[in-house]
Amino acid sequence: MRLLSLRSSAAAMLAAGALSVAGMAAAQERECPVPEMFFAFEPALPRTARALAEGREAVIVALGGASTLGRAAGAAERGWPARMAAALAARFPSARIKMVNLGVPRQTAKEAAARLERDVLPLKPVLVIWETGTMEAVRGIDIDYFQETLQAGIDDLLSAGIEVVLMNMQFSRRTHAMINFPPYLIALREVADVNDVAVFRRHGIMRHWAETGALDLGVSGKEERRKLAVKLYDCIGRAAAEFIARKPQPESRPESRP
8 A cells, every 4th residue: 555655646746747847838838939820831850750759869950050059048058959959858758869059150051051061961860950041141142142052952961861941040120120131031931942841930930929029029238138048049949849840731832931
């Protein structure tokens, strides 16, 4: 009877812990919800989802700039790749997730693509999330050149059997007024569609959060901006985890969704 009582108590504690974690996750999702329209019609990631569900090793590479590195939050463990890995680990407890952050501040798509053979392919990742387009928009790089660069990089990754997600630029009202992002958002979308590659629509998601008041992206002051970055990267990381783990969607797609 004593052993049964101890087992019952332990089971109750584990159940309470699971409910607590689930409750925290639900509360966090309510803080920065992502409407289904941002995930709908994007190609699924069957190999990645299968590796996670079956508890096999899943090497995921994040390739991008300063936001990938997590610099604004003060540490890589607060960046969106680390937060995404934590969310995936909570969802798939048996999975052996290895998150590799290859973020380099102010890196162009061309510079990132040049690193694929040396830094990415030897890792044999199941998935590469390529955050790109910001420096191209800032510098006004030729759109055709940007698309050719993306195409070459995607070719290298797909030919190696690696699944790909393109992550587009961040949104803020300040940069939106100063930098001409739309042509690059459309260009990235076009390359993704031609290759049946998924796009994590970070720009649109962040704009949604700003317009609905879920996040105040206009804070000023060094510490306030750092706190915002911590929260923002956590929101992006959890949204990216949900994006990766989602079920396949119908084949039909809307015509335009940058």
